[in-house]
Amino acid sequence: MSDTPLLDKLETGPWPSFVKDLKRAAARKPAAKDLLRQLDRSYKDKITHWKHGGIVGVLGYGSGIIGRYSDLPDEFPGVEHFHTVRVNQPSGWFYTTKALRDLCDIWDRHGSSILNVHGSTGDMVFLGTTTDQLEPCFAKLTAKGWDLGGSGSAMRTPSCCVGKARCEWSCYDTMDLCYQLTQEFQFDMHRPSFPYKYKIKCSGCPNDCVASVARADLSVIGVWKDDIRIDQAAVKAYAGGELKPRGGGSPYAKLDVKADVTDLCPTACMKFDGSKLTIDNKNCNHCMHCISLMPQALRPGTETGATLLQGSHAPILEGAQMSWVIVPFMPMEAPYDEIKELIANIHEWWSENGKNRERVGELMLRLGMRNFFKAVGLEPPSQTVRTPRANPFFFWHAEDFEAEAAGRKYIKL
């Protein structure tokens, strides 16, 4: 009889199964074999048999290695230690085949050979090794120019979409920003000193292909300030069915510009009279719906940068939260001093005030947006009002009365 009867059933379905993959690895690696056996046991017992955390790591680093142990080491000796190694991915996940072979060879030699390409933080994740193999594995990785990513209460490895490398909509060079931020915050990535994790994700446009608005403490989303560029001849070609919607990526052969584009505009800022498309750009909220449907007719404007949002996270101390606008528009050009300084200020405020395991978004809600802006030295712009007109109260501080008396202006011309 098979050692893993419950897992075997997963192989019988119509979809490719991880069980098949692991069984192939199990032929060479005892760790993979015991991984399957322990998982099958967990399915029977309906509890996990992993113990997580601890003190394992490589010298000098507090991040990048996640300790994992079996609580049934005598029964499954191959996974007695099954530590995870996070390897900092290249920006945009571009690898050469040689680089991938190098990584696989290192992991075949020092670990279970099981990979997660990639983890949700973005790192290349090596799954399963023993404590004694961590330092030699790390030495080989660094010799090839790789480094560990972030884990624990630290800056996590920044990640980004492919940006200008492959995407015409990218409003800034996401890969460059991601790389520069990774270099700037090396200390905070490798030496955990925050109340909890801090993630940065960079998307080139509001389509947000790395889902930064839902998954990053700091979401950097490309945006434009001027008008959407329109090629009226191409709009006509879409209306006439000569061009396929979404560059052919839609099931529909022909676009009904009014029904599919202008009527679905969330701010109703577009009109199509059968021959000409007009956009009231002041009321456009940059949702990308029209641009995504008619990529040959519409393009983002040319005055580009990024919107910074803060605070998204999965449920931890509080419920799940989406990021909230803190800077409506920031030019994104090297050397990125403005964003680097802002991030450093955010870290200082959060480290000073945050409780253990409190994400920066939770702290922002607990202490208030007003305190946040004041502490990090940002002007509170109107775009940060999440639900305009929902709250009629305004809390005046003593300094507001003084500023009023001194002639403070609320609208800057």
Place this chain on the structure above:
Amino acid sequence: MALDKPALVEFIYDLVKNAQGKKQLKAMDLQKAVLKAHPDQDKNSVKFAIKDLIDTGRCVYTYFGGSFVELPHEEGAAKKV
């Protein structure tokens, strides 16, 4: 008065040592404790003093639902030999 680097390293080491087994301290707890005792101490010097303790192996980072600075000790989760 601000401490020089060797004195700061020892001050932080003592904080970690005295807390061992009683309270797990995060890097920020250490910084706050240093600044309480020595308000004019530069915050960056605290970071680098902790780095010194970690790089020399006198302290280690641990993870138990959050990252802490502790004295090296036997891994509790590992199989007892």
